[in-house]
Amino acid sequence: MPSPDLDKVRLGFIPQARRLFLVRNPLRTAAWGTTLAWVISIGTLLLLWHMAASFYPSAILPGPSETLEALIWLVGRASFYTHLRLTAGRGAAGFTLAMSIGATLGFLMGRYRLIAWLLNPLVAISTMVPPIFWVAVMIIWMGLGSGPPVLVVTITATPLVAVNVAQGMRSIPPRLLEMANIFRASWMTRLREVYLPALSGHLFAAALIAVRFAWRTVIMAEFIGSTNGLGNRLAWARQNLEMDLAFAYLLVMVSIGMTLEYGILRPAKRRLVWEADAEDGDDTAEGIRNRHPAAAFQAVSQQH
Amino acid sequence: MRLIVQLQHVAKQFGTLPVIADVSVTLVAGEIISLVGPSGCGKSTLLRIIAGVETVGDGQMQRYIAPERIGFVFQDVRLLPWRTALENITFVLRDRIADKTQRYARAQRALQGVGLAGFEGYFPHQLSGGMQKRAAIARALAIDAELILFDEPFSDLDLPLRLLLIQEIQHVLKDRGKTAVYVTHDIREALTLSDRVYVLSARPAYVKEIIDLHELPRRESRTGALTPELLAIEARIIAALQTETRVQADESSIR
Numbered sequence: 001m002p003s004p005d006l007d008k009v010r011l012g013f014i015p016q017a018r019r020l021f022l023v024r025n026p027l028r029t030a031a032w033g034t035t036l037a038w039v040i041s042i043g044t045l046l047l048l049w050h051m052a053a054s055f056y057p058s059a060i061l062p063g064p065s066e067t068l069e070a071l072i073w074l075v076g077r078a079s080f081y082t083h084l085r086l087t088a089g090r091g092a093a094g095f096t097l098a099m100s101i102g103a104t105l106g107f108l109m110g111r112y113r114l115i116a117w118l119l120n121p122l123v124a125i126s127t128m129v130p131p132i133f134w135v136a137v138m139i140i141w142m143g144l145g146s147g148p149p150v151l152v153v154t155i156t157a158t159p160l161v162a163v164n165v166a167q168g169m170r171s172i173p174p175r176l177l178e179m180a181n182i183f184r185a186s187w188m189t190r191l192r193e194v195y196l197p198a199l200s201g202h203l204f205a206a207a208l209i210a211v212r213f214a215w216r217t218v219i220m221a222e223f224i225g226s227t228n229g230l231g232n233r234l235a236w237a238r239q240n241l242e243m244d245l246a247f248a249y250l251l252v253m254v255s256i257g258m259t260l261e262y263g264i265l266r267p268a269k270r271r272l273v274w275e276a277d278a279e280d281g282d283d284t285a286e287g288i289r290n291r292h293p294a295a296a297f298q299a300v301s302q303q304h
Numbered sequence: 305m306r307l308i309v310q311l312q313h314v315a316k317q318f319g320t321l322p323v324i325a326d327v328s329v330t331l332v333a334g335e336i337i338s339l340v341g342p343s344g345c346g347k348s349t350l351l352r353i354i355a356g357v358e359t360v361g362d363g364q365m366q367r368y369i370a371p372e373r374i375g376f377v378f379q380d381v382r383l384l385p386w387r388t389a390l391e392n393i394t395f396v397l398r399d400r401i402a403d404k405t406q407r408y409a410r411a412q413r414a415l416q417g418v419g420l421a422g423f424e425g426y427f428p429h430q431l432s433g434g435m436q437k438r439a440a441i442a443r444a445l446a447i448d449a450e451l452i453l454f455d456e457p458f459s460d461l462d463l464p465l466r467l468l469l470i471q472e473i474q475h476v477l478k479d480r481g482k483t484a485v486y487v488t489h490d491i492r493e494a495l496t497l498s499d500r501v502y503v504l505s506a507r508p509a510y511v512k513e514i515i516d517l518h519e520l521p522r523r524e525s526r527t528g529a530l531t532p533e534l535l536a537i538e539a540r541i542i543a544a545l546q547t548e549t550r551v552q553a554d555e556s557s558i559r
Binding site for chain 1: 356378396
């Protein structure tokens with residue numbers, strides 16, 4: 001435990017307001033403080049939802065309890081899991097394609113200036129294309145089915161991954177690449193020992209963005225581009241005016257997305273990603289703050 | 305006498321800036337030579353030409369050894385920050401030794417050879433400056449290099465540590481019969497370590513003087529101080545380099 005004086009010295013360059021926010025308020029940094037924040041926000045949300053629902057019939061806005069009932073009914077049906085598997089498979093396929101194509105493109109963009117020069121305008125344009133356009137076009141080209149959701153996820157997430165990886169490439173110190181060159185390291189060795197560890201942070205960030213994006217986009221694409229999957233089920237629920245079912249699907253979608261990010265990806269981060277400051281010491285906000293005030297500031301500001 | 309590298313009237317320029325005017329160096333197996341010269345005179349460029357990462361401009365270079373058997377010790381260490389000391393050595397052995405057990409055994413021996421036994425699992429940032437240099441030397445030795453190139457490796461260390469490391473690498477190089485080129489701007493380092501000293505001029509570099517130290521005892525065996533002969537040579541080189549510095553200063557004041 002550092003003394004308060006030490007903290008004062010280390011955080012000396014951070015303005016007073018932020019210093020208060022960093023050091024004096026345990027709610028913002030301690031692990032139980034974060035949990036409490038989640039409980040408070042979700043509780044407030046449920047309460048507001050409940051209150052709003054009491055003003056409307058459940059065919060317009062079902063309350064939390066009706067939604068829960070619909071959810072229980074839903075998870076008891078075998079067909080639900082078939083749709084879930086389909087959607088998860090399409091999302092995973094799109095994610096994998098986007099990650100591999102995006103990482104390769106990003107690598108090439110970082111490595112060869114000509115490729116970056118050629119692709120940068122395309123990337124800029126592609127970020128402005130609404131995903132729904134691709135859905136519409138893909139249905140015409142490929143018909144309804146797994147094709148549209150998978151390809152729409154791939155097309156829309158690939159540039160995001162490429163940009164992140166290209167940015168990571170620029171952060172690799174050329175002196176290390178020259179060292180590998182002088183010691184005649186093979187292409188494989190360079191990739192495994194220099195590029196991948198150096199890019200791991202950017203690849204992880206890209207994966208987070210791609211997962212979030214893939215999960216939301218696959219459902220949107222299924223909504224009009226497929227005859228099955230969660231997105232298609234949501235479309236049916238809407239069409240039949242089964243609002244409680246629609247909200248139950250929303251709960252399913254959100255919890256799966258949260259599980260992917262907070263249950264799988266983020267816990268795996270420490271094992272997959274090399275960080276300049278993280279080899280020794282704990283990764284809690286306290287640990288980061290003790291190591292490096294600037295890193296602490298970043299870590300805290302990312303949480304909010 | 306087996307030749308290792310021979311440079312014949314090598315010249316080099318970057319764009320319109322001539323860096324090396326005319327340098328000829330003959331390097332024989334088992335020999336340690338130093339290149340000394342004022343800062344920015346093209347010493348490092350010369351070393352990079354020998355390493356094969358910079359092309360020869362004019363003139364010729366013959367290397368009589370395989371490029372895989374050239375080791376390099378950098379001024380800024382250049383260990384992979386995400387790998388441990390041991391993994392930094394196995395990194396350069398990956399493409400040379402296929403068997404993993406052998407690779408790790410060799411890396412371990414290399415670290416032991418520079419006094420880093422017990423620090424295999426440490427990351428570079430957990431090692432002191434001197435220990436990082438030792439790891440970098442171990443890396444160059446581990447690949448069974450015939451020729452090791454040193455680019456001002458100790459210039460950022462304090463004097464006692466620098467002298468200690470110089471003596472250690474001299475022992476290691478001589479024991480194993482390695483050939484080395486040592487670039488430095490520290491004349492005393494060069495005199496302590498090498499068999500021959502090439503004194504280079506200010507940029508563009510040419511060889512001003514070659515001092516052969518093969519026959520000279522380097523240090524008083526009892527006190528470890530430089531011998532009077534070497535001190536006289538040191539004074540001569542300093543004087544020669546000071547005129548070089550003056551040439552540079554004059555040129556810049558004319559512009």
